[in-house]
Amino acid sequence: MRPEFCWGSCVPLEVILNVAASGLLTGLVYGLTSDWLSVIFGVVRVVNFAHGEMMTIAMYLAVILFSYYKLDPLLMMVPIAVVLFVFGYAIQHVLITPFINRPEHSQFILLVAIAIIMVNVLLIVFGPDAKSVQPAYAFDSFQIGTLILDATKVYAAAAAIIVAAALFGFFRFTLVGKAIRACADNYAGALVVGLDVKRLYALTFGLGAACVGAAGSMMTLLVDVTPPLGPAYTLLAFVIVITGGLGSMMGALVGGVLIGVTEALGGLLFTPSAKSMFAFGLLVLILLFRPQGIFGKRPT
Amino acid sequence: MMARLLADVPARALVMLGVFFAALCVIPLFANDYFITVLILILYFAFVGQAWNIMTGFAGQLSLGHALYVGLGAYAAAILYVKFGISPWIGLGASIVIAAAAGAVIGFLAFRFGVGGVYFAILTIAFAECARIGFDHWRWVGAASGLFLPVANYTQNDLWNLRGSPIMFYYVVLGMTVGAFVLCHALLRSRVGYYWLAIRESPEAAQALGIDIFRYKMYAVVLSAAMTSLSGVLFAFYYNNLFPEQVFHISRSIEFILGPIIGGIGTLFGPIVGAFVLTTLGESVEEVMRALGIDIPGIKQVFYGICLLLVVMFLPDGIWPPLRKRLGLDRKPRTPGKPK
Numbered sequence: 142m143r144p145e146f147c148w149g150s151c152v153p154l155e156v157i158l159n160v161a162a163s164g165l166l167t168g169l170v171y172g173l174t175s176d177w178l179s180v181i182f183g184v185v186r187v188v189n190f191a192h193g194e195m196m197t198i199a200m201y202l203a204v205i206l207f208s209y210y211k212l213d214p215l216l217m218m219v220p221i222a223v224v225l226f227v228f229g230y231a232i233q234h235v236l237i238t239p240f241i242n243r244p245e246h247s248q249f250i251l252l253v254a255i256a257i258i259m260v261n262v263l264l265i266v267f268g269p270d271a272k273s274v275q276p277a278y279a280f281d282s283f284q285i286g287t288l289i290l291d292a293t294k295v296y297a298a299a300a301a302i303i304v305a306a307a308l309f310g311f312f313r314f315t316l317v318g319k320a321i322r323a324c325a326d327n328y329a330g331a332l333v334v335g336l337d338v339k340r341l342y343a344l345t346f347g348l349g350a351a352c353v354g355a356a357g358s359m360m361t362l363l364v365d366v367t368p369p370l371g372p373a374y375t376l377l378a379f380v381i382v383i384t385g386g387l388g389s390m391m392g393a394l395v396g397g398v399l400i401g402v403t404e405a406l407g408g409l410l411f412t413p414s415a416k417s418m419f420a421f422g423l424l425v426l427i428l429l430f431r432p433q434g435i436f437g438k439r440p441t
Numbered sequence: 442m443m444a445r446l447l448a449d450v451p452a453r454a455l456v457m458l459g460v461f462f463a464a465l466c467v468i469p470l471f472a473n474d475y476f477i478t479v480l481i482l483i484l485y486f487a488f489v490g491q492a493w494n495i496m497t498g499f500a501g502q503l504s505l506g507h508a509l510y511v512g513l514g515a516y517a518a519a520i521l522y523v524k525f526g527i528s529p530w531i532g533l534g535a536s537i538v539i540a541a542a543a544g545a546v547i548g549f550l551a552f553r554f555g556v557g558g559v560y561f562a563i564l565t566i567a568f569a570e571c572a573r574i575g576f577d578h579w580r581w582v583g584a585a586s587g588l589f590l591p592v593a594n595y596t597q598n599d600l601w602n603l604r605g606s607p608i609m610f611y612y613v614v615l616g617m618t619v620g621a622f623v624l625c626h627a628l629l630r631s632r633v634g635y636y637w638l639a640i641r642e643s644p645e646a647a648q649a650l651g652i653d654i655f656r657y658k659m660y661a662v663v664l665s666a667a668m669t670s671l672s673g674v675l676f677a678f679y680y681n682n683l684f685p686e687q688v689f690h691i692s693r694s695i696e697f698i699l700g701p702i703i704g705g706i707g708t709l710f711g712p713i714v715g716a717f718v719l720t721t722l723g724e725s726v727e728e729v730m731r732a733l734g735i736d737i738p739g740i741k742q743v744f745y746g747i748c749l750l751l752v753v754m755f756l757p758d759g760i761w762p763p764l765r766k767r768l769g770l771d772r773k774p775r776t777p778g779k780p781k
Contacts, residue, residue: 190557237749243757245503250702250753253695257746262452269738338613368739376570376691387559403558414585418574421567425550428564432556 155287160401160409166294167363168401172394173301174356174374175381176308177349183388184345185324187237188245189339190252193374194259195350199225199357200366201267207274207361213295214274216303218358223349229350233343241342256371257361264368271365281420297359305394308348312390321345325388377417380424386437395435399423446627454770459606465615469608477607481679483720484614485672490701490712491621492668497698498707499625499634499639500661503558504548508693509572510540510666514673515683516576519588519620521600522678529603529674536670543568544666548659557644573689583683590681595696603678608678617671624668637661641707703752705759714761722748780781 178192203214236255240248278401312318324331324341332340364370377400385396393424401421407419427434447455469477493507517539518532547568551561577585598605603613628634636657639647648654677683687693704715726741756763765771 181709182559201706236754239754246497246702246706247753247757249503250749253699254746254749254753257749258743259748261742264739376566378566383560383563390705399654403620412578415574415578418571421571421574424567425564425571428556428560428567429550429554432554434562 157409158407159288160405162288162290163294164402164405166290166401167405168296169301169394170356170359170363170396170397171377171381171401172385172397173305174353174360175378175385175393175397176305176390177353178378179382179385179390179393180312180352181306181346184321184380185233185237185241185342187241187248187254189349190249190375191256191259192353192378193376194256194263194371195225195229196353196357196360196374197263197366197368197371198228198259200270200361201352202354203358203361204272204274204366208272208278213276214358214361215300218300218355221358222354225289225354225357226347226351228347229353230343230347232350232389233346234339237346238339238342238413257377260368260371263371267368268365270334273365274361275279276362285409293362299364300359301356304352305390307388308352311348316370317341317344376421380420383434384424384427387432389434389436392434392436399435446630447622451770457768457770460506462619463752469611474607474710477611477698479720479724481607481611481614483716484611484618485675486697486700486716486720487713488614488618488621489669489672489697490704491618491625492665492672493698494701494707494712495625495628495637495668496665498701499629500637500658501642501644502658502661503562504565504662504665504694505691505698506567506569506694507665507669508689508691509543509565509569510669511673511676511693511697512572512576512683512685512688513540513543514567514670516582516588517670518674519683520582523586523588528601529678530601533671533674536674537667540670540673541663541667544662545659548662552655552658566694569689569691569694572687575687576685576689576766580653581608585685587682587684589683590678592681595608603675610641610675617675620712621668622709624675629709633660645678699749701759703749703759705761708759708761708765710765711759711761714764715759718760719745 158341174192174196178189181187181189199221202224204216206212206221207214232255236251237248240251276293278292278296283290283292283295312322320331320336321335321341321344323336324345325337328338331341362408381396381400382393383396384399385392385394400423403419404416404424408416411419431437465480468480470556472480489507489511493504496502496504514533514536517536518529521527521532521535522529547565550556551564556564576582582588598609600609600613605608628637636647636652639650639652640654640657673688676688700715700719701712702715703719704713705711723741723745726744730736730741752760
């Protein structure tokens with residue numbers, strides 16, 4: 142067993158570097174999973190407390206597709222994203238849209254209720270045991286100098302960057318993306334110029350869900366899935382998004398990397414079970430000194 | 442004092458309240474142990490809900506981390522009792538001080554830097570989670586394997602050490618809940634209470650009127666934390682075991698606040714009605730499942746989730762405001778207004 146208080150000195154440097162690199166790769170996937178939360182908040186102004194739960198749904202889909210049809214989770218990212226898009230669109234349209242102008246606590250209960258239903262339906266359907274995916278390349282690795290990187294993590298991180306870039310491009314360069322940004326900037330203004338705000342909201346939520354679906358599919362390469370993973374990831378995504386800046390896409394990615402590395406190093410130097418404490422510690426510091434997050438705009 | 446508390450409360454409401462209270466007092470004479478256990482749970486949630494309501498319902502600061510104060514209160518009193526043999530009635534002093542200090546730290550950090558709304562809520566979660574992980578690794582108090590209070594077959598109720606039958610705990614928690622109710626009623630009619638409502642409705646306007654909003658938000662957080670810690674003491678001595686994974690978990694925090702929100706946030710009776718409805722609902726679902734011979738883990742929670750969804754969709758102000766109207770208890774203007 143590792144001694145309990147063991148700072149830097151007794152861990153070789155290359156181990157630290159390896160762990161940091163692995164944390165960075167995991168962090169990129171974290172960042173992608175959190176992007177949705179950020180976009181939803183930026184546009185729809187609803188804090189999505191069912192975020193991690195939606196990701197676990199995607200993870201279970203990936204696990205089913207893999208164990209029954211041997212379909213690779215990285216390829217299945219696309220169909221899973223499509224399924225989650227439809228799911229997210231429906232949830233926003235049917236349940237959340239009527240709550241847009243309700244107070245925060247009311248929206249909170251709505252999403253908590255949705256989350257409770259999701260976690261427990263998953264529990265009923267799949268049972269409490271951990272499920273995992275073991276693709277052929279599960280134990281491959283790449284070596285760069287002294288760094289040894291898991292192939293699964295490298296693929297997942299690369300896919301995360303591609304999806305995030307696609308999402309970013311969509312918001313920046315397409316007309317629909319521009320319209321969605323308009324809704325985020327000025328709700329009344331968007332209504333005045335004749336944008337169908339409700340449909341755009343549903344579209345945003347759906348796209349976010351698709352993004353989380355893709356991320357969930359990748360996550361199956363990194364962790365085993367159990368129903369309680371949902372709430373844990375909801376919390377993690379909050380930490381990431383607030384660290385990076387709620388409403389900023391770039392912020393979520395950077396926050397994800399920061400939290401990924403902090404957790405990995407915290408787990409190495411202290412004890413793995415306490416790793417999320419470092420993430421929360423970082424969050425507290427950020428909230429105190431830069432409450433709007435690293436990339437966030439100061440709320441008015 | 443008494444006269445001021447009772448001023449312009451309709452006679453009808455007083456009578457109903459009296460009957461309700463009398464019923465709660467005599468119930469143990471007729472009820473069996475199971476029923477008492479459920480009532481203890483209801484009153485426990487009503488009490489925590491009431492404490493949470495001060496901070497969120499009155500002063501408008503959304504806390505999602507009240508498990509922190511319950512946990513700190515529970516651990517403080519339990520440690521003093523288990524390690525030093527100090528009575529919980531003295532130990533609760535320590536609980537109050539520690540929880541209030543934790544509340545003060547969170548409040549100070551957040552309100553100083555203008556952290557509000559969603560950010561504040563997440564900050565409260567972060568502190569509760571930090572405490573959970575911290576206690577999980579604190580060997581002296583049992584770390585993740587839990588802290589246990591000695592359990593024996595008590596022939597007599599030992600009120601001084603809070604060891605005894607459910608009936609004793611029932612009266613203790615009933616006393617606490619009534620106390621919290623009276624306190625909240627008094628607060629809502631005090632200057633502080635009106636300041637809180639003003640801050641909740643519009644912090645800018647409140648500040649413009651010369652209210653020191655930082656100070657009054659602090660009062661709300663500290664008072665709410667201190668009250669909540671009492672329920673922690675009760676929790677520790679009633680269940681005789683404490684696991685960081687359970688007491689500090691975020692699902693606890695959520696459980697606490699569903700009651701007051703479902704019942705009617707910011708109202709005096711909301712937390713009580715909410716606790717009654719939710720706990721009874723949960724228990725009866727369990728009974729029905731047992732009767733039908735269905736044993737699927739999670740199905741109770743799914744039902745629970747659907748009920749929550751329905752309440753929040755169709756009764757946006759919670760159950761109590763429409764119920765109050767139905768019972769003919771709507772008061773004249775001096776009532777604290779509808780929650781935002």
